[in-house]
Amino acid sequence: MLKHFITLQWKSFWRSASLTSGLFMKLFMGFWAIWLIIMMGSGGVGAFFFFKEELGLDPLEVINRFLIYWLVVDLIFRYALQKMPVINITPLLLLPFNKNKIVSFAFGKTVFSFFNIVHAFFFIPFSVLLVAKADYPAINVLLWNLGLIALVYSNNFLNIILNKKDNLIFFIGGIMAILGALHYFGYFDVTTYTAPFFQGLYNTPFLILIPIAIALFLIFISFRSFTKDLYLDAGLAAKSKDVKTENLDWLDRFGKTATFLKNDIKLIKRNKRARSTVMVSILFLFYGLLFFTGSVEAYDGPVWRIFAAIFVTGGFLLSFGQFVPSWDSSYYPLMMSQNIKYKEYLSSKWWLMVIATLISTVLASGYLYFGWEVYVAILVASVYNIGVNSHVVLWAGAYVKTPIDLTSNKRAFGDKQSFNTKTLLLSLPKMALPMILYAIGHYAYSPYAGYALVALAGVAGFAFKDKVFDIIESIYKSEKYKTISAYKQKN
Amino acid sequence: MIAVQNLTKTYTGKTVLNIDHLEIQKGNSFGLVGNNGAGKTTLFSALLDLIRPTTGHIESNGIKVNESEEWKSRTSAFIDETFLIGYLTAEEYFYFIGELRGQNKADVDTLLSGFEDFFHGEILGQKKYLRDLSKGNQKKVGIIAALIGNPEVIVLDEPFANLDPTTQIRLKKIIKDLATNPEVTVLVSSHDLMHVTEVCERIVVLDKGEVVKDIATSQETLKELEEHFNK
Numbered sequence: 001m002l003k004h005f006i007t008l009q010w011k012s013f014w015r016s017a018s019l020t021s022g023l024f025m026k027l028f029m030g031f032w033a034i035w036l037i038i039m040m041g042s043g044g045v046g047a048f049f050f051f052k053e054e055l056g057l058d059p060l061e062v063i064n065r066f067l068i069y070w071l072v073v074d075l076i077f078r079y080a081l082q083k084m085p086v087i088n089i090t091p092l093l094l095l096p097f098n099k100n101k102i103v104s105f106a107f108g109k110t111v112f113s114f115f116n117i118v119h120a121f122f123f124i125p126f127s128v129l130l131v132a133k134a135d136y137p138a139i140n141v142l143l144w145n146l147g148l149i150a151l152v153y154s155n156n157f158l159n160i161i162l163n164k165k166d167n168l169i170f171f172i173g174g175i176m177a178i179l180g181a182l183h184y185f186g187y188f189d190v191t192t193y194t195a196p197f198f199q200g201l202y203n204t205p206f207l208i209l210i211p212i213a214i215a216l217f218l219i220f221i222s223f224r225s226f227t228k229d230l231y232l233d234a235g236l237a238a239k240s241k242d243v244k245t246e247n248l249d250w251l252d253r254f255g256k257t258a259t260f261l262k263n264d265i266k267l268i269k270r271n272k273r274a275r276s277t278v279m280v281s282i283l284f285l286f287y288g289l290l291f292f293t294g295s296v297e298a299y300d301g302p303v304w305r306i307f308a309a310i311f312v313t314g315g316f317l318l319s320f321g322q323f324v325p326s327w328d329s330s331y332y333p334l335m336m337s338q339n340i341k342y343k344e345y346l347s348s349k350w351w352l353m354v355i356a357t358l359i360s361t362v363l364a365s366g367y368l369y370f371g372w373e374v375y376v377a378i379l380v381a382s383v384y385n386i387g388v389n390s391h392v393v394l395w396a397g398a399y400v401k402t403p404i405d406l407t408s409n410k411r412a413f414g415d416k417q418s419f420n421t422k423t424l425l426l427s428l429p430k431m432a433l434p435m436i437l438y439a440i441g442h443y444a445y446s447p448y449a450g451y452a453l454v455a456l457a458g459v460a461g462f463a464f465k466d467k468v469f470d471i472i473e474s475i476y477k478s479e480k481y482k483t484i485s486a487y488k489q490k491n
Numbered sequence: 492m493i494a495v496q497n498l499t500k501t502y503t504g505k506t507v508l509n510i511d512h513l514e515i516q517k518g519n520s521f522g523l524v525g526n527n528g529a530g531k532t533t534l535f536s537a538l539l540d541l542i543r544p545t546t547g548h549i550e551s552n553g554i555k556v557n558e559s560e561e562w563k564s565r566t567s568a569f570i571d572e573t574f575l576i577g578y579l580t581a582e583e584y585f586y587f588i589g590e591l592r593g594q595n596k597a598d599v600d601t602l603l604s605g606f607e608d609f610f611h612g613e614i615l616g617q618k619k620y621l622r623d624l625s626k627g628n629q630k631k632v633g634i635i636a637a638l639i640g641n642p643e644v645i646v647l648d649e650p651f652a653n654l655d656p657t658t659q660i661r662l663k664k665i666i667k668d669l670a671t672n673p674e675v676t677v678l679v680s681s682h683d684l685m686h687v688t689e690v691c692e693r694i695v696v697l698d699k700g701e702v703v704k705d706i707a708t709s710q711e712t713l714k715e716l717e718e719h720f721n722k
Binding site for chain 1: 539560566573580582588590591592618619620
């Protein structure tokens with residue numbers, strides 16, 4: 001029976017429509033995976049020597065203090081990135097497969113996920129060094145590792161449960177954010193309570209039963225909730241809520257563009273996948289904290305300020321704009337057989353991005369706390385985003401032919417086709433150009449000259465709006481048939 | 492008037508459509524029948540410029556559909572669910588199509604009020620997005636949306652499939668009414684020989700992409716078609 005599942009998986013992977021043209025993306029992902037493995041491995045080695053030689057501390061104790069955050073960050077990454085164990089279940093239900101078998105296979109797949117294995121690249125070298133260089137007893141280190149493996153897998157199944165419940169992650173995330181903040185400002189240190197537990201995994205052999213029990217419990221819970229929901233009208237059903245017709249007539253003042261603008265706002269409000277771009281842009285609002293607080297040394301250079309400010313104000317612009325026109329992929333044939341003015345269609349998306357950028361700019365006024373120079377950088381980046389990036393993003397999007405399944409948000413970060421050489425090339429002016437412009441002004445004359453140059457580029461960008469829209473329109477037209485057939489292929 | 496010239500469509504060496512010449516007169520109600528894979532949807536898609544023909548072209552009112560977009564304002568279609576916007580309610584969808592076709596809300600409402608019995612109380616005011624409607628109800632929405640904005644050419648692919656008997660009968664009446672208007676050309680494809688002989692003045696049979704029969708509907712047509720497909 002397992003053989004059947006594996007052949008089905010194998011075929012669905014190799015025959016998926018997006019794979020054929022995804023070679024570049026696979027190389028790209030492979031590169032990142034190797035990079036991450038190397039970073040993890042050298043992190044394990046580096047952490048050991050840094051704690052031991054430089055700080056003169058017990059490396060194991062230091063690691064144990066921060067393990068709780070390690071696990072939390074792992075969970076957050078999983079929630080955002082790890083794909084759920086979906087196999088195409090409905091056609092299997094009627095076949096003589098035991099339901100437990102179907103769920104076991106789906107779960108079994110997640111056990112080999114990169115998210116579980118990547119931890120080993122940090123902890124194995126670290127543990128080997130503990131035993132070899134610092135004479136820790138091998139048995140205890142082994143037990144400590146087993147405990148960690150159990151906790152990593154607990155995270156794996158906790159993530160499966162969290163993915164089913166919509167709001168639980170915000171609850172957990174909220175608690176963690178509060179604990180982290182309390183720790184940072186020195187009011188309350190959660191690690192003083194968790195560190196002894198992790199240390200105990202090393203010291204006291206029987207304590208390992210706790211993480212194993214947690215893992216088994218979570219496996220049991222998630223398994224039960226999956227098997228229970230294996231009905232067309234339960235877990236496999238699309239949820240539907242009562243909704244009401246919306247008018248949005250007040251948008252009619254935007255003229256012809258309003259027709260599409262009204263639709264786009266509904267698109268964002270009513271689809272999980274589109275809503276998650278709004279979430280991303282909110283997260284990007286806080287991205288600047290990394291740069292402006294001086295917490296990451298490498299980012300202290302003045303040029304990085306512009307880099308951060310582009311993201312702070314342009315989170316929505318970058319994440320939404322890159323998928324125009326893919327947002328409309330599920331009804332693209334309709335659009336193509338209606339008498340649509342591409343300019344109006346595009347300018348609706350453009351207005352959305354401009355409005356979102358302006359809102360982000362206002363919300364980012366909190367950065368005034370770090371000095372008004374920081375906020376000037378944000379204002380300047382905002383002008384550049386509106387003047388230049390809004391067009392470039394739409395232009396790059398015209399080459400993206402990934403159909404978007406609006407109702408699910410799991411692929412938001414993993415789209416295979418969303419990267420191709422053309423979009424990568426077009427992403428250069430988005431980030432690099434404003435940084436270069438600023439650097440020229442900054443080093444040749446003064447920081448203000450740098451700001452002025454970037455802002456000037458933004459203002460100049462407006463002049464090219466019509467030109468760029470013309471180019472995009474001609475791309476849409478010349479690629480029309482290819483786009484329609486690409487959007488037809490769903491996974 | 493619609494004219495098909497030397498139209499072929501080839502996918503990876505396999506010809507799925509091959510029509511030398513076919514003319515559809517203005518005001519006609521035109522039926523397309525054929526087994527699965529006969530090329531019905533391919534022909535309609537080519538007519539709507541959704542696929543690029545391998546050779547040849549289609550003219551609508553003297554305009555090649557792949558060269559100008561002028562035909563779009565006079566043509567409407569419902570092919571499949573890719574013509575619906577899943578996250579809109581039925582009303583929102585109708586108004587959106589209306590706006591694209593230059594109709595205000597009042598115009599759309601007037602049109603819709605004529606189809607209340609067709610909707611059978613399951614479409615308007617449903618508090619549901621189109622994606623959550625049943626297949627049959629989605630089809631009703633798509634068909635009626637294709638009538639918004641006084642189109643002169645209406646293309647309906649398999650309009651009878653998935654509909655309940657009552658709605659099928661009502662739909663036949665709607666199509667017949669449309670056909671009485673000398674300005675409106677209706678193109679319908681179907682697997683149901685009875686329905687199509689009832690509503691169409693002319694029936695073309697496609698087989699493996701080629702026109703094998705071209706009949707002006709009469710009393711005998713249904714029998715003739717049944718014999719053809721019973722071979």
